[in-house]
Amino acid sequence: MDELRENVGAERQRVETTLVELSNAIARERMSTVELAGIATFLLNVYNGVENILKQVLRAEGVRIRASETWHIEVLNEASVRGIISPDLRRDLRPFLGFRHFFVHGYGYMLEEAPLMDLANRASTVWSRFIAEVERFVAEQSSAEHD
Numbered sequence: 712m713d714e715l716r717e718n719v720g721a722e723r724q725r726v727e728t729t730l731v732e733l734s735n736a737i738a739r740e741r742m743s744t745v746e747l748a749g750i751a752t753f754l755l756n757v758y759n760g761v762e763n764i765l766k767q768v769l770r771a772e773g774v775r776i777r778a779s780e781t782w783h784i785e786v787l788n789e790a791s792v793r794g795i796i797s798p799d800l801r802r803d804l805r806p807f808l809g810f811r812h813f814f815v816h817g818y819g820y821m822l823e824e825a826p827l828m829d830l831a832n833r834a835s836t837v838w839s840r841f842i843a844e845v846e847r848f849v850a851e852q853s854s855a856e857h858d
Contacts, residue, residue: 726760
């Protein structure tokens with residue numbers, strides 16, 4: 712469990728550094744296509760951090776995520792079913808997952824500023840809820856192991 716805590720902490724630090732950069736980027740008044748692509752990259756990085764943490768916690772719980780076309784959805788669903796994250800948080804993470812799919816399979820010039828900025832403006836709040844729920848779960852599991 713100590714290794715899991717260290718890994719989650721390291722991932723947390725990387726995401727929180729990314730969120731600072733994202734905050735700086737969205738503070739600009741006008742956005743070029745290149746700046747929107749940068750914001751999109753930061754959002755992808757944040758969501759990748761969420762998935763990385765969930766995969767580590769699930770692995771520590773003995774859950775194996777099978778490679779498939781739907782594994783990204785399965786990670787969120789399994790994390791919610793196992794109580795790592797709440798169903799409400801899973802619902803709030805779904806738009807970020809959808810964005811991840813668009814970003815990976817789309818083209819940067821197709822980014823629309825309004826929906827992108829909506830996600831960017833919500834990223835910090837959703838992240839704070841996410842990391843609080845995950846750290847609560849890990850702490851509870853660690854306590855249960857020591858009992």
